[in-house]
Each structure stands twice: as C-alpha cells, then as structure tokens.
Amino acid sequence: MINLVSISKSYRQGNENYKALHEISLTIQAGEFVAIMGPSGSGKSTLINIIGFLDNNFDGQYNFNDTVVNNLNRRDHARLRNQSVGFVFQNFKLIRNQSVGENVGLPLLYAGLKRRDIIARVNDVLEQVGLPGSYDKLPKNLSGGQQQRVAIARAIVTKPNFLVADEPTGALDSATSREIMALFKELNQHGTTVIMVTHDENVARQTNRLIKILDGRLQSDMEVEHADS
Numbered sequence: 001m002i003n004l005v006s007i008s009k010s011y012r013q014g015n016e017n018y019k020a021l022h023e024i025s026l027t028i029q030a031g032e033f034v035a036i037m038g039p040s041g042s043g044k045s046t047l048i049n050i051i052g053f054l055d056n057n058f059d060g061q062y063n064f065n066d067t068v069v070n071n072l073n074r075r076d077h078a079r080l081r082n083q084s085v086g087f088v089f090q091n092f093k094l095i096r097n098q099s100v101g102e103n104v105g106l107p108l109l110y111a112g113l114k115r116r117d118i119i120a121r122v123n124d125v126l127e128q129v130g131l132p133g134s135y136d137k138l139p140k141n142l143s144g145g146q147q148q149r150v151a152i153a154r155a156i157v158t159k160p161n162f163l164v165a166d167e168p169t170g171a172l173d174s175a176t177s178r179e180i181m182a183l184f185k186e187l188n189q190h191g192t193t194v195i196m197v198t199h200d201e202n203v204a205r206q207t208n209r210l211i212k213i214l215d216g217r218l219q220s221d222m223e224v225e226h227a228d229s
C-alpha cells in the first residue's frame with residue numbers, strides 16, 4: 001500500500017539546508033500495525049507528514065497503491081489526504097465548543113454527506129470506540145481517554161486506508177494508555193492499518209512491527225514478538 005523509495009527531505013535553516021531524512025526506503029502493507037520510534041529530532045514527524053500526505057516536498061518516490069504521490073499537484077495531494085488517511089494526535093485536537101458528534105462528523109460534512117447519514121455513521125463509530133450515546137456531550141466533560149476515543153472515532157469515520165497516530169498515548173496515564181492501545185489493537189484486528197509514533201517501549205511492544213529512526217535514517221525495522229502468540 002505504502003511504498004517509499006529513497007525518500008530524502010531537507011529543511012532550510014537560516015542559510016543552510018538541514019537534511020532531516022536520508023534515503024528512506026520502506027514498504028507498509030494494508031493491515032499492518034507499525035510503531036515508529038526514535039529520539040527527539042530524529043525525523044519521525046517529518047516522515048509521518050510525508051506518509052500522511054501533509055508534505056509533498058521531498059526527494060525520492062512515494063508510491064501509494066497505484067498512485068505516484070510525488071507527481072500529484074497540490075489539489076490532488078490534498079484530496080488523497082482527505083480520502084485515505086485519518087490522524088490521531090497526542091492532544092486530541094477536538095473542537096471545544098462542538099459536541100462529540102459534531103467533532104466526529106466533521107470529516108463527513110466536508111465530504112458532502114447528508115445530515116441524516118452523518119448522524120447514523122457517527123453513532124456507529126462512537127459505539128465502535130466504546131462511547132455509545134455520547135453524541136451530544138461536550139469534549140470538556142469527558143476524561144482524557146474518552147477524548148482520545150472521540151479523536152479516534154473522527155479519524156476512522158471516513159473509513160480511511162490507514163491511520164497515522166502521533167504519540168496518541170503521550171498525554172494519558174498508563175492505565176488509560178493501555179485502554180487506548182487495546183482499542184487500536186482491536187481496530188487493527190478488524191483490518192485498520194495503523195502507523196504510530198511513540199516514545200514508549202511498552203506501547204511499541206504492542207504493535208506488530210517496530211521501525212527505529214536515528215538521525216533521519218532507518219536504524220532498524222523488525223517484527224515485534226508477542227509472548228502470547
């Protein structure tokens with residue numbers, strides 16, 4: 001599904017070019033559950049911004065299914081992003097003065113669906129993430145873990161090809177973090193591809209594949225062994 005071929009990325013820093021990614025080649029198949037780890041500044045965000053179609057300014061080739069992503073113009077790149085990827089962030093990024101249901105339904109509103117269809121789909125997805133009946137609640141009245149469930153519901157509501165989760169458990173205590181990881185695992189077992197950046201070894205260990213980045217280079221890429229499998 002995702003095939004990166006020798007991807008490099010430089011940022012302009014003052015008068016200098018800083019190379020944040022060095023010739024990264026990587027394939028991620030549909031259905032995988034991948035963790036990306038690496039020290040601060042190693043290039044994780046740069047990499048997932050490219051994978052998640054937020055940044056199309058890089059060297060090398062990105063093949064997404066049959067599409068050569070780096071050949072797309074800005075509009076088609078944005079369309080691919082809206083149709084193919086759901087994002088989950090450390091700090092949830094919910095709209096405070098909108099209800100849970102409105103937050104989750106926003107991508108469907110942008111996609112032009114009818115109100116009745118949006119409400120039905122949102123209620124389905126809220127149930128799927130363990131928050132049935134919470135359509136009319138406000139995010140501020142929910143716990144951190146519940147807010148992250150809302151954010152996950154928003155990320156999956158359009159049935160994207162894959163999820164990009166950037167430190168999704170970074171703002172949660174360890175018990176809540178385990179619950180959120182259980183939800184990601186369940187979504188993955190039902191076919192959702194998940195690519196997750198984390199600093200937490202315990203989180204990474206629950207995925208199926210661990211990619212380590214160091215100084216903008218792939219340091220290692222290995223299958224995660226599970227004691228119970």
Ligand SMILES: Nc1ncnc2c1ncn2[C@@H]1O[C@H](COP(=O)(O)OP(=O)(O)OP(=O)(O)O)[C@@H](O)[C@H]1O
Nearest residue numbers: 011012013020038039040041042043044045046047
């Ligand atoms: N917009 C930018 N302009 C200039 N340099 C940048 C920009 N974004 C990132 N960098 C540099 O590129 C390198 C990689 O940054 P990146 O944010 O990808 O790292 P990261 O692994 O995600 O770090 P963290 O774990 O702290 O989020 C860093 O040295 C950073 O300073």
